[in-house]
Amino acid sequence: GMIPVELTVNGREVHLQLDPRTTLLDALREHLHLTGTKKGCDQGQCGACTVIVEGRRINSCLTLAVMHDGDKVTTIEGLGTPDALHPMQRAFITHDGYQCGYCTPGQICSAVAVLEEIAAGIPSHVTGDLNQVALSDHELRERMSGNICRCAAYPNIIAAMNDVAG
């Protein structure tokens, strides 16, 4: 049977009736028609589906929507408006942080969350490092390593993040 799921997506409360096997990614794309979040691999390897849930970035293809009942979800559509882009969106344009653009929504969601993680003192899950004083490209690259870009825009993505980090 279907299960009721309530989410706050980009500040808007939504009530869904979902097959419990529905991933958060499919709930966003197929049920809420928020197609900014992309499906690349659908198995947790590319990061195209990255969204921010309760302040932390996750691969939305790897989690079920029912597990997020009551949660706040931010997608690329919630990060800015066409008139007032989010600073990270502006920086990606300024620094050419994309080519084909398919990975870009996930890259931007991840980049926004990475700077928040660092500001909040959350160490890297891989290296255990936290260096808020001198934010190194190495640390940013490591933290962004779950977001694959087939066009290899990586240096420009790091430049955009450094720009926003100040």
Ligand code: FES
């Ligand atoms: Fe989720 Fe690739 S679509 S990680």
